[in-house]
Amino acid sequence: MAKHDIVPDDVPTDDLADRVRNGLRDVEDPDLGGNVLDSGLVTAVSVDERVVRIDADLTGFDEPTAEDVTEAIRRRALATPGVERATVEGDAPDGAADDEIDGPAGVDTVIAVASAKGGVGKTTVSTQLARALAAEPDHDVGLFDADLYGPNVPELLDLEGPIAADAEGNAEPIDAGDLTAMSVGLIANDEPLAWRGAMAHEAVSELFEDTAWGELDTLVVDLPPGTGDIVLTALQSLPIDGAVLVSTPHPTSVADTSRSATLFEENGVPLLGTVVNMRGFTCDCGREHDLFPDTDVERELDKPVLCELPFDERVRDFDDGVPAEMIDLADAVRERLEDVDDFSVPDHALDLRGLPKPIRHEQATEEFRVTEPGEWFYLLNDHDPSPLAAELVAAVGRDGPPGDAFEEYEVRRRGPNEWVMAVSR
Numbered sequence: 120m121a122k123h124d125i126v127p128d129d130v131p132t133d134d135l136a137d138r139v140r141n142g143l144r145d146v147e148d149p150d151l152g153g154n155v156l157d158s159g160l161v162t163a164v165s166v167d168e169r170v171v172r173i174d175a176d177l178t179g180f181d182e183p184t185a186e187d188v189t190e191a192i193r194r195r196a197l198a199t200p201g202v203e204r205a206t207v208e209g210d211a212p213d214g215a216a217d218d219e220i221d222g223p224a225g226v227d228t229v230i231a232v233a234s235a236k237g238g239v240g241k242t243t244v245s246t247q248l249a250r251a252l253a254a255e256p257d258h259d260v261g262l263f264d265a266d267l268y269g270p271n272v273p274e275l276l277d278l279e280g281p282i283a284a285d286a287e288g289n290a291e292p293i294d295a296g297d298l299t300a301m302s303v304g305l306i307a308n309d310e311p312l313a314w315r316g317a318m319a320h321e322a323v324s325e326l327f328e329d330t331a332w333g334e335l336d337t338l339v340v341d342l343p344p345g346t347g348d349i350v351l352t353a354l355q356s357l358p359i360d361g362a363v364l365v366s367t368p369h370p371t372s373v374a375d376t377s378r379s380a381t382l383f384e385e386n387g388v389p390l391l392g393t394v395v396n397m398r399g400f401t402c403d404c405g406r407e408h409d410l411f412p413d414t415d416v417e418r419e420l421d422k423p424v425l426c427e428l429p430f431d432e433r434v435r436d437f438d439d440g441v442p443a444e445m446i447d448l449a450d451a452v453r454e455r456l457e458d459v460d461d462f463s464v465p466d467h468a469l470d471l472r473g474l475p476k477p478i479r480h481e482q483a484t485e486e487f488r489v490t491e492p493g494e495w496f497y498l499l500n501d502h503d504p505s506p507l508a509a510e511l512v513a514a515v516g517r518d519g520p521p522g523d524a525f526e527e528y529e530v531r532r533r534g535p536n537e538w539v540m541a542v543s544r
């Protein structure tokens with residue numbers, strides 16, 4: 120029988136938090152002995168109507184112990200007359216942290232530029248996009264060249280090392296006119312770049328994290344090409360707010376770009392759209408030629424085309440003013456960022472971060488079961504919560520994929536260690 124069926128309605132809720140606290144004195148702290156309240160393991164108990172939230176400090180425990188103690192706390196809270204639901208939220212147990220790195224504190228927005236293949240104009244687009252964004256008054260922009268296999272930004276912007284360190288020992292980005300830049304090329308000393316998996320991942324994330332970016336409105340990241348491990352780890356570890364894909368209109372390039380789009384979406388990185396590069400050219404007689412008139416990139420990728428660039432010297436000119444197409448691209452990127460940002464998470468969202476994994480599933484399904492049809496259910500997690508969706512579907516007696524089983528269903532990554540699932544039954 121469900122808990123709320125056996126609790127009389129006249130149990131007063133005003134001192135419910137005290138009664139839950141008293142009950143928690145029955146639960147032993149497996150580390151310090153004594154009870155979880157006096158030992159400081161439970162740091163707060165709060166009540167909203169009949170719903171109890173208990174904050175617990177689970178650091179110092181291994182995962183199985185954290186799981187046991189969390190469950191004991193939750194069950195004891197649920198046994199308190201008047202409690203309808205109980206959730207335990209806490210800091211992660213030792214060893215539960217993942218690979219994701221925190222974003223630079225002073226950087227507002229991180230935009231990644233990616234391509235399925237090398238040579239399609241990714242670096243050209245990232246560099247021009249950074250220049251175009253920096254052309255807006257009072258908009259501070261950085262450019263991070265994470266393309267390990269072809270770090271061409273120093274060459275394009277005429278940048279040279281050595282890289283200086285600030286007082287904390289962090290690398291100072293190089294002044295590149297209207298923007299600041301950092302490149303793996305600046306630390307490689309012209310050596311052949313034969314990076315291997317783990318080393319490559321560390322180089323990208325460490326340089327990103329250890330650069331003293333300061334206060335920036337936007338940081339543009341030129342990712343390595345492809346859909347391999349390095350791109351995957353880069354997009355999982357860097358706090359990317361939105362990604363721009365660069366493709367030529369050639370059908371095979373579009374097909375490869377579609378695979379990149381899937382990879383980004385599967386990893387919760389919002390796709391802002393595609394830049395179609397080298398779409399056509401204007402010949403000496405002044406006539407414009409579309410090289411692939413039959414390719415409709417927007418339809419094939421089902422993503423907005425942010426701009427189409429001609430094959431033209433102006434596009435790769437970094438000395439004079441920023442080409443008009445790039446200013447339009449910067450506007451389109453800003454507009455799309457507003458669309459994808461439009462996803463606010465209410466305070467009452469169920470925050471599963473820091474809880475042992477088996478407990479997370481139970482808490483999520485229990486909470487979800489008692490949401491009313493039509494009511495939104497939000498949960499926060501520190502990694503992709505999509506696998507949980509099938510359990511939510513089953514919890515309310517439905518079947519099929521969550522997109523079909525629910526009225527609304529969306530999963531978004533909002534930054535390192537922060538994923539949101541929003542469901543309306």
Ligand SMILES: Nc1ncnc2c1ncn2[C@@H]1O[C@H](COP(=O)(O)OP(=O)(O)OP(=O)(O)O)[C@@H](O)[C@H]1O
Nearest residue numbers: 237238239240241242243269397429430431434435
């Ligand atoms: N629209 C364009 N018109 C003319 N030349 C272009 C255009 N876009 C890119 N290029 C040129 O094409 C070449 C490849 O571009 P770029 O280096 O930007 O590609 P990439 O995808 O970053 O390549 P890699 O993966 O090798 O770093 C460069 O010489 C660049 O100047």
